[in-house]
Amino acid sequence: MDTLDGLRLFVRVVETGSFSKASLHLGITQPTATKQVAALEARLKARLFHRSTRGVTPTEVGALYYDKCKRVLREMDEADDVAALLQSRLQGTLRINASVAFGRRVVTPLVLRFMQAHPGLQLELAFEDRYVNLVEAGVDVALRMGRLADSSLGARWLGLNPWVLVAAPAWLAEHGQPREPAELSRHPALVYSTVQGDERWHFSGPDGQSQAVAVRGPLRSNNLSAILAAARAGMGLAVLPRYVAHDALAQGLLRPLLERWTLPAQEMHAVYPSPRHVPAKVTALVNWLQGQFEGEWWRELSLPRPQVSPASP
Numbered sequence: 001m002d003t004l005d006g007l008r009l010f011v012r013v014v015e016t017g018s019f020s021k022a023s024l025h026l027g028i029t030q031p032t033a034t035k036q037v038a039a040l041e042a043r044l045k046a047r048l049f050h051r052s053t054r055g056v057t058p059t060e061v062g063a064l065y066y067d068k069c070k071r072v073l074r075e076m077d078e079a080d081d082v083a084a085l086l087q088s089r090l091q092g093t094l095r096i097n098a099s100v101a102f103g104r105r106v107v108t109p110l111v112l113r114f115m116q117a118h119p120g121l122q123l124e125l126a127f128e129d130r131y132v133n134l135v136e137a138g139v140d141v142a143l144r145m146g147r148l149a150d151s152s153l154g155a156r157w158l159g160l161n162p163w164v165l166v167a168a169p170a171w172l173a174e175h176g177q178p179r180e181p182a183e184l185s186r187h188p189a190l191v192y193s194t195v196q197g198d199e200r201w202h203f204s205g206p207d208g209q210s211q212a213v214a215v216r217g218p219l220r221s222n223n224l225s226a227i228l229a230a231a232r233a234g235m236g237l238a239v240l241p242r243y244v245a246h247d248a249l250a251q252g253l254l255r256p257l258l259e260r261w262t263l264p265a266q267e268m269h270a271v272y273p274s275p276r277h278v279p280a281k282v283t284a285l286v287n288w289l290q291g292q293f294e295g296e297w298w299r300e301l302s303l304p305r306p307q308v309s310p311a312s313p
Helices: 003-016 019-026 030-044 060-088 100-117 169-175 181-186 224-232 242-250 280-290
Strands: 049-052 055-058 092-098 121-127 141-145 154-161 163-167 188-192 200-204 210-214 216-221 237-241 266-272
Touching: 003 019, 003 030, 003 060, 019 030, 055 060, 092 100, 092 280, 100 121, 100 141, 100 242, 100 280, 141 280, 154 280, 163 169, 163 242, 181 200, 181 210, 188 224, 216 224, 224 237, 224 242, 237 242, 266 280
Parallel strands: 092 121, 092 141, 188 216, 188 237
Antiparallel strands: 049 055, 141 266, 154 266, 163 237, 200 210
16 A cells, blocks of 8 residues: 555544444455554554544544645645646647648648637647657657657557659750659759658559669758759759648649659658547647548648637727
């Protein structure tokens, strides 16, 4: 029996005046209750009860100790109530982590909409292109790309992040449009050095065939914005996530290539410190995010409009 359980037993013995009644109330045997109180007295080096055939009554020390124990147990019960309340209500601070590009272009507009629906929450957004230890950093939810390594973290699958091969119209006018992946090795490539095999791009064809093409070019970067800017400037071919390329494609600043072929899509997951005792605010966010990555989700990303109250007459 731990210290708090020992204090609860002591308080029940005082209030019932009986070891047998206290043990019955707590679901333990009378000998166990007697032994636990004796151990408490030995630890305190003080006698807590007068024992007689008519029952037990607290000594002077026992009466004073009883008052303190009641206060401690009441504070503990109130602390438990607060913890249970916070676990069940959408309030407090929610700390979210993601990579820079995904955080700025995807996470920000999504979570701002989530905030509008849950005004009791305060969000802290941290975007960085490095692996973050969720426990050490105090992160509630991280949005991560790619397959997850086995770990003790909690995780939920959100969807897929598709990629697209693009080039600027000026580049295509000068170099022509490639028709097959094998042709790409003859053209300058803008290499994103984090995924998609770095300098080896992998394609799947309409009939299920696969091709891997070694590429090289004037720029290699771990920053998607740099690759996007170089592609728009007509410096070469680029493989980009759809959410990064979408606006430039919609504005005609980039064009998709080899549309009959597909590039590997990344898995997207919401990751949190533990699969057990997940706070309600984390569960609510993850459940909501799972509904945001269906179909061509990258077309729907936009910042929420400000809510304006109607003008007074």
